[in-house]
Amino acid sequence: MSTLSVRKARIGAEPGEITKVAKRITSQDLQERGKWWRFVLILIITAIVLVPIIAVVGLSFTPSLGSTVTGNFTLENYGLVFSQTAVAAWLKNSLTATLITVVIATAVAAPAGYVLSRARNKLVSGYSLVLFVVQSLPVVTAVIPLFILFAKFNLVDNLAGVTIIYVGSTMSVAIWMMAAYYDSIPIALEEAAWMDGASLFGSFTRIVLRNALPGILSTAIFSFLLAWNDYLIALVFLRSDPNYTLPVGLETFFQQNATNWGLVMAVAVVMMLPPVILFTFLNKYFSVGGIGGSLAGR
Amino acid sequence: MSASSVAENLRRARRGVGMSGSGSGAPRPTRKSKKFTARTWTLLAFALPSLALLLLLNLYPVIYAGIQSLRSGSLIDSGTFVGLQNYTNILTEPAFWKAAQFTVIFTVVGVFGSWLVGLVFALLLRTRIPAGGVFKVLLLLPWIVPVVVSSTSWNWLVATPQSPFPVIASHLGLGNVLFLADPVLAQVTVCIFKVWISFPFMMMMMASALASVDTNVYEAAKVDGASNWQSFRLITLPLIARTTFVSWILMTIFCVNDFPTIFLLTGGGPVNATQSLVVLAYLTVFQNFQTGPGVAIAFLMTFVLVVISVVLYRQIRKVNVE
Numbered sequence: 001m002s003t004l005s006v007r008k009a010r011i012g013a014e015p016g017e018i019t020k021v022a023k024r025i026t027s028q029d030l031q032e033r034g035k036w037w038r039f040v041l042i043l044i045i046t047a048i049v050l051v052p053i054i055a056v057v058g059l060s061f062t063p064s065l066g067s068t069v070t071g072n073f074t075l076e077n078y079g080l081v082f083s084q085t086a087v088a089a090w091l092k093n094s095l096t097a098t099l100i101t102v103v104i105a106t107a108v109a110a111p112a113g114y115v116l117s118r119a120r121n122k123l124v125s126g127y128s129l130v131l132f133v134v135q136s137l138p139v140v141t142a143v144i145p146l147f148i149l150f151a152k153f154n155l156v157d158n159l160a161g162v163t164i165i166y167v168g169s170t171m172s173v174a175i176w177m178m179a180a181y182y183d184s185i186p187i188a189l190e191e192a193a194w195m196d197g198a199s200l201f202g203s204f205t206r207i208v209l210r211n212a213l214p215g216i217l218s219t220a221i222f223s224f225l226l227a228w229n230d231y232l233i234a235l236v237f238l239r240s241d242p243n244y245t246l247p248v249g250l251e252t253f254f255q256q257n258a259t260n261w262g263l264v265m266a267v268a269v270v271m272m273l274p275p276v277i278l279f280t281f282l283n284k285y286f287s288v289g290g291i292g293g294s295l296a297g298r
Numbered sequence: 299m300s301a302s303s304v305a306e307n308l309r310r311a312r313r314g315v316g317m318s319g320s321g322s323g324a325p326r327p328t329r330k331s332k333k334f335t336a337r338t339w340t341l342l343a344f345a346l347p348s349l350a351l352l353l354l355l356n357l358y359p360v361i362y363a364g365i366q367s368l369r370s371g372s373l374i375d376s377g378t379f380v381g382l383q384n385y386t387n388i389l390t391e392p393a394f395w396k397a398a399q400f401t402v403i404f405t406v407v408g409v410f411g412s413w414l415v416g417l418v419f420a421l422l423l424r425t426r427i428p429a430g431g432v433f434k435v436l437l438l439l440p441w442i443v444p445v446v447v448s449s450t451s452w453n454w455l456v457a458t459p460q461s462p463f464p465v466i467a468s469h470l471g472l473g474n475v476l477f478l479a480d481p482v483l484a485q486v487t488v489c490i491f492k493v494w495i496s497f498p499f500m501m502m503m504m505a506s507a508l509a510s511v512d513t514n515v516y517e518a519a520k521v522d523g524a525s526n527w528q529s530f531r532l533i534t535l536p537l538i539a540r541t542t543f544v545s546w547i548l549m550t551i552f553c554v555n556d557f558p559t560i561f562l563l564t565g566g567g568p569v570n571a572t573q574s575l576v577v578l579a580y581l582t583v584f585q586n587f588q589t590g591p592g593v594a595i596a597f598l599m600t601f602v603l604v605v606i607s608v609v610l611y612r613q614i615r616k617v618n619v620e
Contacts (some may be wrong), residue, residue, distance in 0.1 A: 005591065047421075052451040074342065096471075111344035111345070114344055137356070138576050138596055138600060138603070144366070144583055146368065149362075168355025170357055172356075225442065268447040268451070276442055
């Protein structure tokens with residue numbers, strides 16, 4: 001699918017394209033009639049699906065218990081959570097751990113994915129299989145031994161420890177996604193460079209990586225979501241309030257203030273904003289189809 | 299070589315691709331053995347960082363967990379060697395089988411529920427709809443929003459008798475509906491929550507599969523008098539079968555391994571009704587401090603999952619070759 005579209009884009013319009021366009025117009029005419037009905041249908045569905053998210057945003061602007069604010073709208077909750085809780089520290093911790101994970105995971109996956117995409121032999125197939133198996137392991141299994149290991153190196157209750165594990169847990173999917181994207185880049189580009197005497201490393205950095213930018217972005221977004229949303233690893237490894245990331249911070253705060261929904265939801269909004277903003281701007285680069293394609297293609 | 303000749307070759311290569319329509323248009327360079335070695339070393343260097351991380355962060359823990367599961371011990375005390383005792387104890391434990399049963403329910407509902415919803419939405423969004431792109435992004439939100447946030451929100455919606463959903467239910471004359479306090483209802487709620495979180499992933503997978511289906515095929519089918527349902531069942535389904543298969547495998551792995559979705563909404567309760575194997579393993583280690591049995595549960599689960607994964611993985615490759 002993505003392979004095809006990329007190739008088509010490179011080739012330009014095919015001879016059959018014009019007739020296809022003509023046919024599509026007739027089917028579009030048929031579709032035209034029902035389009036507003038479908039619009040209403042999807043509008044209702046979307047509204048129902050998004051009720052929990054609308055509730056979070058709405059409650060965060062609603063005066064909470066014991067508030068002196070009259071009326072239905074206030075920004076007070078946000079002021080309160082930033083002054084009364086360590087939410088600023090949690091946000092900083094989450095951003096630090098996530099961004100470092102994104103950078104390392106992508107930097108490791110970019111060359112490794114290239115190997116999976118271009119070199120095809122028993123060894124590489126075996127490596128691909130190992131990655132698949134690793135991906136299917138429950139995190140709980142890895143967490144216990146790593147906890148014991150990290151305790152020896154003072155990495156428990158330490159943001160660095162959590163970040164290292166995030167890299168490990170995002171890596172295999174990141175490699176797959178990169179490999180899937182490289183599959184869509186014609187090898188002829190590199191072969192031409194090799195004929196001119198470029199080394200494999202040279203062709204990789206100057207030709208492949210430059211063409212793989214959408215794939216790199218997609219991988220980076222995926223790593224971001226995985227690291228940002230993690231709860232289990234942070235729950236096990238982070239033990240003190242100032243070291244919490246947002247998921248553990250929010251959950252702890254929720255347990256302590258379960259009825260004070262305005263404050264809880266203000267923290268929740270702070271937590272969901274970065275991934276939502278990221279996704280709003282970059283969603284066109286993001287495709288999970290690549291994961292499946294890469295899995296099926298190897 | 300000069301930069302201009304590289305550029306010229308690139309242009310030529312691109313033309314080659316264009317003419318043949320595939321990546322193999324340009325003639326392959328004859329490799330000298332010396333160059334081949336350099337190439338192999340470079341590829342090895344490319345794979346090395348990922349290999350090192352894999353060994354340290356993924357394979358080492360699994361091996362360690364395997365050893366730990368044969369010992370009695372806690373997080374601070376490595377204990378003594380007890381052989382397979384942890385395993386035999388677990389396998390005779392009713393809590394383990396109850397958790398295994400819920401894991402199966404949770405996974406089956408999670409996989410097929412999210413697939414069905416995702417597929418229907420993907421089909422709907424494929425048609426022409428005003429502002430269709432906006433809906434596509436909005437419907438991804440349940441998957442983008444962190445689980446901790448959505449579980450908090452679902453708690454607000456259903457947890458107590460004063461929450462909106464129970465209030466609506468009692469207004470509808472359904473009485474006092476306890477979404478998270480009644481064992482069966484809690485299981486249903488957790489499963490629906492999982493479908494709500496996961497359908498966008500399926501929607502994206504299915505949308506990308508549907509995008510590769512040539513619309514001309516439908517025109518031809520229509521000419522031949524096929525109904526919408528027929529063209530869906532006989533054209534669309536077979537064409538998206540492989541992606542569907544892959545998405546089921548991935549979602550099975552996601553569901554079996556899913557800890558936060560269950561733990562954050564119910565904590566495994568009420569009366570352990572929503573305890574999956576992962577939750578049980580977590581509680582055994584970090585609440586009861588029994589490392590051996592806890593790791594053994596996780597390890598049994600891992601073993602079953604790896605066997606299933608490898609079998610399915612080979613199956614996909616077979617489908618791919620055919």
